[in-house]
Amino acid sequence: MTAVSISKASKSFNQGKANQVDALSDVSLDVQNGEFVSLIGPSGCGKSTLLRLIANLLEPTAGEVVVNGKSAAQARLDQDYGMAFQQAGLFDWRTVRKNIELPLELKGWDKADRRTRAQEMLQLVQLPEFGDHYPWQLSGGMQQRIAIARALAAHPPLLLMDEPFGALDEMTREYMQGELLRICAATGTTVVFVTHSIPEAVYLSNRVVVMSPRPGRITKVVDVALGSERSEDTRNRSAFFESITAVREGLRGMHAAHVGLGNDDR
Amino acid sequence: MTSLLRRAAYRTGMFVAALALVVVVWETYKAFGPADGGKLFGARILPRTSEYAMPHVWDMFSRFGRPEVRGSDRTVFSAVLSGAWYSFRLSAAGFVMGSLLGVGLAMLMARFRFVQRGVLPYLVVSQTVPLIALAPLVVSWGGRLEVGPFTWPRWLSASVLGAFLAFFPIAVGTLRGLAAAPAASVELMQSYAASWGRTLLKLRFPTAVPYMVPAFRLGASASVIGVVVAEISTGLKGGIGRLIIEYAREATGDPAKVYTAIFGAAALGLTMAGVVIAVDVFVMRNRPKETVS
Numbered sequence: 001m002t003a004v005s006i007s008k009a010s011k012s013f014n015q016g017k018a019n020q021v022d023a024l025s026d027v028s029l030d031v032q033n034g035e036f037v038s039l040i041g042p043s044g045c046g047k048s049t050l051l052r053l054i055a056n057l058l059e060p061t062a063g064e065v066v067v068n069g070k071s072a073a074q075a076r077l078d079q080d081y082g083m084a085f086q087q088a089g090l091f092d093w094r095t096v097r098k099n100i101e102l103p104l105e106l107k108g109w110d111k112a113d114r115r116t117r118a119q120e121m122l123q124l125v126q127l128p129e130f131g132d133h134y135p136w137q138l139s140g141g142m143q144q145r146i147a148i149a150r151a152l153a154a155h156p157p158l159l160l161m162d163e164p165f166g167a168l169d170e171m172t173r174e175y176m177q178g179e180l181l182r183i184c185a186a187t188g189t190t191v192v193f194v195t196h197s198i199p200e201a202v203y204l205s206n207r208v209v210v211m212s213p214r215p216g217r218i219t220k221v222v223d224v225a226l227g228s229e230r231s232e233d234t235r236n237r238s239a240f241f242e243s244i245t246a247v248r249e250g251l252r253g254m255h256a257a258h259v260g261l262g263n264d265d266r
Numbered sequence: 267m268t269s270l271l272r273r274a275a276y277r278t279g280m281f282v283a284a285l286a287l288v289v290v291v292w293e294t295y296k297a298f299g300p301a302d303g304g305k306l307f308g309a310r311i312l313p314r315t316s317e318y319a320m321p322h323v324w325d326m327f328s329r330f331g332r333p334e335v336r337g338s339d340r341t342v343f344s345a346v347l348s349g350a351w352y353s354f355r356l357s358a359a360g361f362v363m364g365s366l367l368g369v370g371l372a373m374l375m376a377r378f379r380f381v382q383r384g385v386l387p388y389l390v391v392s393q394t395v396p397l398i399a400l401a402p403l404v405v406s407w408g409g410r411l412e413v414g415p416f417t418w419p420r421w422l423s424a425s426v427l428g429a430f431l432a433f434f435p436i437a438v439g440t441l442r443g444l445a446a447a448p449a450a451s452v453e454l455m456q457s458y459a460a461s462w463g464r465t466l467l468k469l470r471f472p473t474a475v476p477y478m479v480p481a482f483r484l485g486a487s488a489s490v491i492g493v494v495v496a497e498i499s500t501g502l503k504g505g506i507g508r509l510i511i512e513y514a515r516e517a518t519g520d521p522a523k524v525y526t527a528i529f530g531a532a533a534l535g536l537t538m539a540g541v542v543i544a545v546d547v548f549v550m551r552n553r554p555k556e557t558v559s
Contacts, residue, residue: 052453079457087448089448136554
């Protein structure tokens, strides 16, 4: 079954006015259950807009977005997805445990069930002893792990992530990538992941969707042939570098087209 | 915890030192200043140092212990204390009314943009109306108000005027706070399909707390000022405002007396602010502390 199905979706801001911006034009994309798909591209290519269409935080100007076999709006009401942002966005006034419980509270779970699930999630992100800490007592990487725990607390089948590791240093970032893959494998969650980083996209994904700006559209989809078992060694494999090259060429191709240069001319 | 205690002790020490400095300056000027005050181009810019213009600090304090009027067994201290307590209750009532009104308005303004556009300018204008002009109006409106068994007590006018001064900083501060929630957090609540009310409760109000605390502190002292001014301008008996007026009339014969009432009013304002600070310390106990690193 397809987790996300986007057909001919467009999104314009300030439509019909002088300052109209076509953030997305005629985008179609299917994401299968259990798949990890990254959206990559330069600023303004509409990758965050596309993510927000899936999340139903924005409505498409044209086209259709289906999530989990229902309209994106219904999927949001049913909380069929969890979301994580670049800033962990934890609530300062809540303990780590209460932060993870937030989506469950809003779903009307009772207290005992919330506590049990929050402890499970803390185990999952390997921070079981930090439940009673406050977010500001944790490092950036730990905060982001709590944000992932919060996003997955209600066991949604789909996880939407908007540059979640963008604010972390390189070492923490690579560690978090490994953690994310482990968590997704353990829970069978489908992921749509927005990033600026080519190695990050390749390391994490089954497919990398390359996007280009003005208007935002999909220019290339790179299948990453690294299998499902990935470790730190994966980063040294030739298939890893081949995929990186493929994504880079996808990005450069559109860059060359924009500035009017050939591929060899750099 | 020890560092917290040490900080509290340090602050208390500084407060006492500042008070002592005022006393020293006062007494030094009284001892060495020109008896007839300082004049510049015929205008007196420094006060006279006589007993009538500047009583000794110890006279002011010893006045607390003596009878309010000759032959009475009621001391000035108990008169000032009961006046301050009366005004405190009126201010507290005004503060509560002002808080409800201010927070209510802020919620409406945060919810509906057109309310904010329409109401906010009037709130600003409302604060430019002098309280003295408003006081008799409120008294006369209130006097005509009769709903069933409810009749408007005279003290309520003073509380209403306290509320009138208190609600404005509270409304503005709360509005700013409610609008301060980060966009990503608002999106997060949206992604949970949380209603506006749930978002208000779980996100916007907690985010607003650091903005609301100083607003409430301003509101608390504003309600005291409103009540004291209202007592004076409506002639309400029983409060500290009335005592200031009464004692000031006796200043020629008993110059130290009026200062006791002024101290009472200052203590009243400090108490109100202190209550709000205590609440602040309590609600902010688990928040990141910017001053501690």
